[in-house]
Amino acid sequence: MKSKLLSFPKLVAFLFLLLMAVIWIIPLIWGAVTSFKTDMEFQTMGFKLLPVQWVTTNYTSLLVDNYSTPLLHWFFNSLFISVAHTLLVLIVVSFAGFAYGRMRFKGRNAIFLFLMATMMFPGVVNLIPLYKIVDSLGWVNTYWAAVVPGAAGVFNIFLVRQFMVNIPLEVDEAARIDGAGDFQIFFRIVLPLSRPILMVVALFSFTGSWNDFLWPSIVFNDIERMTITSGLQLLQGMYTGEPTLQMAGAIVAIIPTFILYLFAQKYFLQSMSLSAGIKG
Template identity: 40%
Template structure:
């Protein structure tokens, strides 16, 4: 028994339409699941923002209200006028800016490991990677003793110095800069450019994606620094935002609106930086070989 071409075509078209309907249903199901997951993930952030603009009486009501009835920015002003959050913010910005110097140093180290051959290169790179396996808490006491001997305790430089460079960041720079064509660097040297000029005018512009990744990571590390500033500084005027937020939770535990206002000041800049550099961050991780 033979099947007519018309019947075969109709069956094929029917199977195709059925597959498309299944594909659309699967897309709808996956999209719905992702949307629900996104809403659940974003809800604490939304709650923080709304609570930060609620009056104290409304933030303590039960059952709680999702959207403030009478929003106010009073507690943001309180943070910077009656409390020391202006000083904490300035300290945090200084620590982040000092970390920017480390960004250049790590880029230079990654470039050296990627494009230069020298004695002991493999062993030195192995030591850099080995530092990634050592918890920060293990080296905290020796680091404190070293900085104390250098008279850098209770200073902003002492807070920022231990996080100036990291093995993971050097590894990322090395992985990315290994992809830069050596021919381009050789052409620059033939044209008379020195090594430092080649690094500044060719290597760094070609490394914008990984620099963006490291800028975000460095910013987050400096902005969120908590334990080390608490250890190294005994002067409250040298504390960073995260330490100030913890002190606020201890001192004023009856005002959720003030706490959420402080948390908003802490979190929103990180989100802004990540949104601005998001495209470069994804590109940098992809080109560095990290999945």
């Protein structure tokens, strides 16, 4: 009887999650299928899931010999920027998390609290001063403008710091007895143990950089430098009467993040507990 009572809430939770999954995935499937339809079929057949005639002209029009809206070039721009930004974020937040979480220095807690207080301000407040800084450095319309800003995200530092705090300090003390310094402890002990949370930070950083629309639209005015998100706006303006072609561009834009979540979902689940993988 007890097992039956316990199974009912699990069944309700399963049905609810299944319903949410269906609601989420149906528009995605419809969009992917629509990208293989002709405009004539899309406008005359109404809501019909599978196309009468499967065509790939929408993708070839966007990806092959397209100089006005070089979607493939935008794709690789976004890929380079997102990967470079993610690597820079991992370097910065891992060092910052180690310093705030495991090193002892005067004013550490006060500085960290001040850093956390900056999260109360919306990001849009920083746009004008950030653009002024980027412009003074001569980074406007360069990849630096999209890679460097945001590398020291406060939320990411908080996640890594909280994870590293949960690693027993006895590990550091034992390493120091053996003659290890701070850098050796960081690279050989703390960093390997922090792999789950760093994977989560990498996941958040990559998707955040890839999906960012506002900042690339501000700092890039050269069509060859655009990212795929800002380029989709140009695509929408140029192909207003071709919704299937626009849908093909949107499907191309979501492929990397979809693949990333598909292969990194176990690390995302591990992040639900900041002490995942740390015992003792």
